[in-house]
Amino acid sequence: MDKKLVIPGDFLSDEAKLAEEGTYVEEGKVYSSVFGIASLKNHIRVVPLSGKYIPRPGDLVIGTVTEVAFSNWIVDIRSPYEGLLHISEFPRRIESTEMSRFIKTGDSIMTIVKDVDARMKVELTLNDQRTRIIKEGRIVEVTPSKVPRLIGRGGSMIAMLKNETKCNIFIGQNGKVWISGKDKGMDLAVRAILKIERETHISGLTERIAGFLKEEKGEKLKEKEPEVIEEGKEEKELDEAVKEEPISQEEEKVQEEKQGGILDELLGDDK
Amino acid sequence: MSKPEKLIADGIRLDGRKPDELRPIKIKVGVLNRADGSCYFEFGGNKVIAAVYGPREVHPRHMQKSTSAVVRYRYNMASFSVEERKRPGPDRRSIEVSKVSREALEPVIFQEYFPRSAIDIFVEILQADAGTRTAGINAASIALADAGIPMKSLVSACAVGKVDDTLVLDLNKDEDNYGQADMPIAMTPDGNITLLQMDGHLSRDEFREGLEMAKKGCTAIYEMQKSALMEKYSSQIEGDNSE
Amino acid sequence: MSNEIIAELRKDYIYNLMIKGEREDGRTFNQYREITIDTNVIDKAEGSARVKIGDTHVVVGVKIQPGTPFPDTPDQGVIITNLELIPLASPVFEAGPPREDAIELARVTDRGVRESGALDLSKLCITPGEKVWMVFIDVHVLDDGGNIMDASALGAIAALMTAKLPASRFGLGDDSVVPLRDVPVSVTAVEIGGSIMLDPSMDEESIAGTKLTVTSNQAGELSAMQKSGVHPLTTEQINYIVDIAIEKAKEIREKFLVI
Numbered sequence: 051m052d053k054k055l056v057i058p059g060d061f062l063s064d065e066a067k068l069a070e071e072g073t074y075v076e077e078g079k080v081y082s083s084v085f086g087i088a089s090l091k092n093h094i095r096v097v098p099l100s101g102k103y104i105p106r107p108g109d110l111v112i113g114t115v116t117e118v119a120f121s122n123w124i125v126d127i128r129s130p131y132e133g134l135l136h137i138s139e140f141p142r143r144i145e146s147t148e149m150s151r152f153i154k155t156g157d158s159i160m161t162i163v164k165d166v167d168a169r170m171k172v173e174l175t176l177n178d179q180r181t182r183i184i185k186e187g188r189i190v191e192v193t194p195s196k197v198p199r200l201i202g203r204g205g206s207m208i209a210m211l212k213n214e215t216k217c218n219i220f221i222g223q224n225g226k227v228w229i230s231g232k233d234k235g236m237d238l239a240v241r242a243i244l245k246i247e248r249e250t251h252i253s254g255l256t257e258r259i260a261g262f263l264k265e266e267k268g269e270k271l272k273e274k275e276p277e278v279i280e281e282g283k284e285e286k287e288l289d290e291a292v293k294e295e296p297i298s299q300e301e302e303k304v305q306e307e308k309q310g311g312i313l314d315e316l317l318g319d320d321k
Numbered sequence: 322m323s324k325p326e327k328l329i330a331d332g333i334r335l336d337g338r339k340p341d342e343l344r345p346i347k348i349k350v351g352v353l354n355r356a357d358g359s360c361y362f363e364f365g366g367n368k369v370i371a372a373v374y375g376p377r378e379v380h381p382r383h384m385q386k387s388t389s390a391v392v393r394y395r396y397n398m399a400s401f402s403v404e405e406r407k408r409p410g411p412d413r414r415s416i417e418v419s420k421v422s423r424e425a426l427e428p429v430i431f432q433e434y435f436p437r438s439a440i441d442i443f444v445e446i447l448q449a450d451a452g453t454r455t456a457g458i459n460a461a462s463i464a465l466a467d468a469g470i471p472m473k474s475l476v477s478a479c480a481v482g483k484v485d486d487t488l489v490l491d492l493n494k495d496e497d498n499y500g501q502a503d504m505p506i507a508m509t510p511d512g513n514i515t516l517l518q519m520d521g522h523l524s525r526d527e528f529r530e531g532l533e534m535a536k537k538g539c540t541a542i543y544e545m546q547k548s549a550l551m552e553k554y555s556s557q558i559e560g561d562n563s564e
Numbered sequence: 565m566s567n568e569i570i571a572e573l574r575k576d577y578i579y580n581l582m583i584k585g586e587r588e589d590g591r592t593f594n595q596y597r598e599i600t601i602d603t604n605v606i607d608k609a610e611g612s613a614r615v616k617i618g619d620t621h622v623v624v625g626v627k628i629q630p631g632t633p634f635p636d637t638p639d640q641g642v643i644i645t646n647l648e649l650i651p652l653a654s655p656v657f658e659a660g661p662p663r664e665d666a667i668e669l670a671r672v673t674d675r676g677v678r679e680s681g682a683l684d685l686s687k688l689c690i691t692p693g694e695k696v697w698m699v700f701i702d703v704h705v706l707d708d709g710g711n712i713m714d715a716s717a718l719g720a721i722a723a724l725m726t727a728k729l730p731a732s733r734f735g736l737g738d739d740s741v742v743p744l745r746d747v748p749v750s751v752t753a754v755e756i757g758g759s760i761m762l763d764p765s766m767d768e769e770s771i772a773g774t775k776l777t778v779t780s781n782q783a784g785e786l787s788a789m790q791k792s793g794v795h796p797l798t799t800e801q802i803n804y805i806v807d808i809a810i811e812k813a814k815e816i817r818e819k820f821l822v823i
Binding site for chain 2: 605606607608609612619621623625626627629646648650651652653654655659661700702704706707708709
Binding site for chain 2: 086104
């Protein structure tokens with residue numbers, strides 16, 4: 051078996067050159083540095099079962115604005131380091147006096163990590179098609195190290211979740227997940243995501259989640275029989291919208307939002 | 322109570338243990354919801370709970386280190402944890418215990434991974450029965466792992482002492498009160514000592530022998546710490562390769 | 565009472581559920597989360613209880629020792645209630661002496677016990693003017709999942725119900741049970757957008773404009789109340805809360821606190 055549960059200090063291998071994240075090398079030997087699941091095939095690494103998100107440039111993250119300072123929005127990105135969104139990283143020119151008109155304390159945003167310096171000053175940007183101010187829907191949190199499992203191999207898990215719940219789902223690298231859709235669908239998506247969070251380490255995850263979604267939907271459909279015809283049309287439309295969205299083939303890349311970036315939304319406000 | 326005439330009779334201690342025997346230990350990982358990592362640890366009559374928060378932002382900011390995380394350790398005794406009610410809040414003893422406990426754990430934490438942040442360790446003694454600092458370190462080390470903090474290894478701790486001219490492992494309350502020496506130690510599984518305190522009277526040979534005894538105790542505790550962590554995720558590990 | 569910033573999205577979600585008469589964890593407005601009470605959990609204390617309400621977790625220890633009475637009540641025992649929001653219990657709690665939130669919680673817990681007459685203070689007198697029993701109720705909050713108030717009050721009375729006067733330890737005769745006369749129970753409600761909900765979760769508590777704690781005794785009469793938070797309440801809201809709080813207190817008392 052090439053995967054096992056390890057604790058910090060557990061010996062993993064003699065092949066120091068294969069050591070990757072979650073390990074350390076001492077006198078040519080590789081040890082685990084975290085409590086997590088070690089994989090020893092090809093490369094040696096340990097995915098921790100818990101831990102904080104550490105920002106890296108290029109990451110798409112979901113955060114909550116905690117303060118509107120003089121020329122920065124300060125954003126909680128569930129990390130030891132707060133994110134700074136400078137006024138110049140807003141998609142168009144605005145005055146510092148009117149910052150709160152556009153993004154205020156308590157607002158949630160989907161943003162990109164632009165830069166992280168050696169002192170862990172984290173700069174964010176909204177100058178990217180994938181970013182947006184989140185106005186509706188729900189946000190749930192998972193352990194950041196579990197994000198790849200939530201996306202699934204080749205995006206399979208997230209594709210299944212979207213399909214079965216008829217929701218749009220965006221996963222930040224910081225483990226915050228934004229779900230938008232109908233109430234029932236969002237409820238189901240939240241429950242499924244929390245189940246994934248709890249059960250990542252147990253084998254057969256994908257099949258289990260597929261079964262869970264089918265079962266939950268089966269019950270709901272029976273209850274809601276009289277409304278099926280009425281809702282059918284809308285659901286079909288939503289279904290198509292979901293299908294139009296390409297699913298990223300690279301598992302660790304976050305899903306891209308194609309339909310309308312932050313600019314459209316903001317400019318829409320001004321009309 | 323007053324000093325018992327004998328603390329060891331026929332090689333058996335008052336609580337029925339042999340000289341090199343630990344008190345019963347019970348460990349539970351992940352007992353708190355808000356904390357990033359936590360552990361409940363029972364060690365004889367000691368009941369302690371440890372929580373880890375972090376790495377997180379440092380307040381006040383002047384405590385930040387630009388190239389590594391600061392580790393903070395707060396050992397605190399509940400007012401009702403001891404026979405005579407303890408006044409709440411830190412006293413000189415708890416400040417010292419906090420300092421040496423922090424230093425017992427710092428060497429295994431990869432602090433340089435998290436510049437400008439804090440790793441906060443909180444240890445609450447709910448019931449005290451000799452050996453609270455070692456119980457606290459054992460719990461804290463598990464809570465750190467549970468929080469996903471990168472570490473070189475766990476740290477295990479126990480005390481060794483001398484009663485009735487005999488070296489004994491893991492002193493109980495009476496042995497602590499009426500014994501001739503008390504020496505708490507903490508160590509990594511590869512044998513590096515990260516905490517050493519001693520008070521009382523030991524010969525050089527007794528010290529060396531005692532240290533070996535404490536090491537054996539720590540090794541036994543390490544195995545229990547490890548299985549407690551494993552138990553939290555006892556279900557079958559993902560076998561397929563859909564990582 | 566929390567300094568955490570709650571995302572607007574979360575607030576909206578909880579408001580929208582409220583409008584539909586629902587709560588995030590599926591409870592009705594008047595329903596408590598699961599309550600568990602374990603007593604005698606700390607051997608070193610004269611009485612102790614561990615209370616969980618949902619994710620909220622407190623340990624209450626009662627220490628009893630002889631001391632000097634207050635000059636104005638020379639023949640009565642003394643109750644001292646202390647509560648600390650230790651930093652182990654929440655990322656927003658800080659080390660240091662109790663601040664206003666902790667002191668308020670301690671004082672409301674204290675008033676519930678004191679004003680309900682739960683403890684017969686005259687029976688806690690050893691030698692009038694010289695020596696009385698001092699009863700220390702220490703609340704240790706381990707995990708803040710909302711509504712620490714009710715958990716503390718429940719823990720205090722549950723710990724007192726198991727407490728013994730440690731007379732033999734102080735050469736004052738045989739140990740005896742603590743003279744209890746009543747069983748006060750606190751019930752806390754929050755107001756969110758005009759609706760009243762009992763036993764607020766952490767997020768409900770953070771979002772709520774105001775809280776009202778109502779402590780009632782076995783006879784269904786009021787022993788202590790505390791409104792906490794800046795939003796005003798209407799007379800109708802208060803009367804409504806008082807009614808359901810007394811009813812709910814009775815339920816909790818009958819289920820968990822049988823003398």
